[in-house]
Amino acid sequence: xxxxxxxxxxxxxxxxxxxxxxxxxxxxxxxxxxxxxxxxxxxxxxxxxxxxxxxxxxxxxxxxxxxxxxxxxxxxxxxxxxxxxxxxxxxxxxxxxxxxxxxxxxxxxxxxxxxxxxxxxxxxxxxxxxxxxxxxxxxxxxxxxxxxxxxxxxx
Numbered sequence: 001x002x003x004x005x006x007x008x009x010x011x012x013x014x015x016x017x018x019x020x021x022x023x024x025x026x027x028x029x030x031x032x033x034x035x036x037x038x039x040x041x042x043x044x045x046x047x048x049x050x051x052x053x054x055x056x057x058x059x060x061x062x063x064x065x066x067x068x069x070x071x072x073x074x075x076x077x078x079x080x081x082x083x084x085x086x087x088x089x090x091x092x093x094x095x096x097x098x099x100x101x102x103x104x105x106x107x108x109x110x111x112x113x114x115x116x117x118x119x120x121x122x123x124x125x126x127x128x129x130x131x132x133x134x135x136x137x138x139x140x141x142x143x144x145x146x147x148x149x150x151x152x153x154x155x
Contacts, residue, residue: 009064016060019089020052027092039149041142055139058132059085065129066122077121084114101151108147112140 023029033045043051063081067074088111095104115137123130 005064005068008067009061012060012064012067013057016056016063016085017053019085020056023089023092024049024052027095027097029092029096031096033096036150037153039146039153042146042149051139055136059136062122062129062132065132066125069126069129074125077118077125080114080118080121084111084118087111087114095147101147101154105144105147105151108140108144112137112144115140 030045030048059081063078066077087107091104091107091111094100094107115133119130119133119137122133
């Protein structure tokens with residue numbers, strides 16, 4: 001019996017959103033953000049949970065689209081998705097919880113590389129799934145600017 005496509009969306013969206021929520025809560029994400037010296041273009045703290053919610057939704061929808069397009073060939077895309085998501089969910093611990101802002105920037109560079117690999121693997125299955133990740137890649141580059149700037153301005 002073939003799995004129903006909506007289940008794939010359910011099984012990608014819910015864990016991704018839950019993971020993002022838990023990482024934010026457990027890492028103390030945003031704690032002390034207002035006390036940091038920030039670079040130009042820094043959004044207010046309330047913007048981050050909204051943006052990340054949208055990005056996590058787009059990531060999960062893209063994963064479900066890729067999986068549903070070709071389930072037999074989706075394993076590399078799924079593995080890339082899970083690996084970059086795990087790296088993503090660890091970043092706020094380095095930046096906020098442990099104050100390791102320089103290391104967090106290096107970790108973010110790793111995340112950008114893994115996200116690009118994920119996009120390429122999504123594209124091999126379904127171009128629309130890859131296209132949904134473009135805002136994520138743009139945000140990761142902006143996050144790198146913020147991370148590096150905050151690290152340098154607050155040393």
